[in-house]
Amino acid sequence: MALPSSQSRGSSVSGLILTLKPQAPEALDGAGLLPASLAGLSPAEAARRPLAPGIELGECFTVQADPAAPDHRLTLRTGARRLARLGCAMDGGTLRVVGDAGDLLGQDLRGGEIVVEGGCGAYAGAGQRAGLIRVRGDAGDFLGGAADGYEGMRGGVLLVQGRAGARAGWRMRRGLIAVAGGCGDWCGAEMLAGTLVAPRCGARAGLGLRRGSLVLWECPPELPATFNDAGVAEFVWLARLDRWLAALEFRLPPLTQRARRLVGDQGAGGKGEILIVGG
Numbered sequence: 001m002a003l004p005s006s007q008s009r010g011s012s013v014s015g016l017i018l019t020l021k022p023q024a025p026e027a028l029d030g031a032g033l034l035p036a037s038l039a040g041l042s043p044a045e046a047a048r049r050p051l052a053p054g055i056e057l058g059e060c061f062t063v064q065a066d067p068a069a070p071d072h073r074l075t076l077r078t079g080a081r082r083l084a085r086l087g088c089a090m091d092g093g094t095l096r097v098v099g100d101a102g103d104l105l106g107q108d109l110r111g112g113e114i115v116v117e118g119g120c121g122a123y124a125g126a127g128q129r130a131g132l133i134r135v136r137g138d139a140g141d142f143l144g145g146a147a148d149g150y151e152g153m154r155g156g157v158l159l160v161q162g163r164a165g166a167r168a169g170w171r172m173r174r175g176l177i178a179v180a181g182g183c184g185d186w187c188g189a190e191m192l193a194g195t196l197v198a199p200r201c202g203a204r205a206g207l208g209l210r211r212g213s214l215v216l217w218e219c220p221p222e223l224p225a226t227f228n229d230a231g232v233a234e235f236v237w238l239a240r241l242d243r244w245l246a247a248l249e250f251r252l253p254p255l256t257q258r259a260r261r262l263v264g265d266q267g268a269g270g271k272g273e274i275l276i277v278g279g
Contacts, residue, residue, distance in 0.1 A: 015065075016065060020078050020083070020099075024061070028060065030076075030085055033074065034087070034089075036090075039071045040071055042065070047061075074093065074094070077099060078099035078100060081120070081121055085104045090112050092111045094112060095113070097115065101119075103120075103122045103124075104147065105135075106133045109125065111130050114132070116135045116137070118136065119138040120135050120140065123142045123143075123147040124140070125143065125175075126145060127154060128153045128155065129155045130156045132156065132159070133159065135162070137162045138163045141184070142165070143168040143169065143177060143183070144158050144168065144177045144196075145168070146171040152169070152173050152191075154174050159178050160179045161180050162179075163184075164183045164184065164198070165184045167186045168184070169196040172191045176196075177197070178196075178198070178245060180199070181198075182201060183196075183202065186204050187201035187202065187205045188206045188214040189209070190210070196215070199253060206274050209265045209274075210268045211271045214273070214274045215238070217276070217277050217278065220274075224264065226266040227262045229262055233259065234258055238259060259275040
């Protein structure tokens with residue numbers, strides 16, 4: 001349930017900090033906790049906003065002003081992963097999560113930036129259209145992947161500094177996913193387009209890959225037989241990607257232009273590729 005929007009009351013209004021109370025329900029839908037929904041409100045006004053039918057925001061959160069932040073920035077102190085769908089359909093502003101996030105982080109994200117200082121659950125970035133998601137810790141399965149009622153990631157950027165679970169990029173359509181700690185099995189399975197970057201991944205990477213690029217530093221332990229080795233070549237766009245990620249202060253091993261190219265999945269049209277950096 002999305003919280004009603006409010007009109008800005010001037011540039012002097014600060015951002016807000018919401019701290020989850022210990023007595024809050026074990027599982028909460030955080031889809032309505034958006035910067036735009038609470039912009040311009042005082043802590044007392046925000047606390048009276050509905051969070052769910054029959055539940056006010058102040059019943060689950062301690063609300064305080066954040067004088068150092070503008071009113072388009074919302075900070076959530078979550079502790080454990082009890083808040084699902086944080087940043088759902090967000091179209092601007094900054095959502096900062098101090099702690100962990102639940103499943104479906106940034107679902108259908110349309111703009112703005114989400115920063116999670118901890119980890120997140122499954123299906124982060126499902127249906128993401130634009131904007132930036134940063135996760136400092138680990139991510140669950142289906143990172144940027146399709147979820148019930150939503151296609152895989154359709155645009156934007158999703159950065160995970162830790163490790164991602166299985167099926168990262170599953171049915172991804174567009175955009176960029178980068179995972180500094182590597183991915184589990186089935187990485188890039190059934191990808192339709194887009195780019196997924198990770199130092200390493202598990203078995204069966206790229207199975208059913210139609211288009212798009214998997215960029216790895218280590219060859220997966222088990223590759224589908226339907227990939228053809230096209231040899232080593234130079235890819236100028238990899239060097240550009242390296243500089244762009246560095247500008248975002250995202251830590252990865254250096255990306256060189258030279259890479260071994262594996263073309264496939266031939267069983268799904270054969271127009272995708274797995275690039276092994278360094279050849």
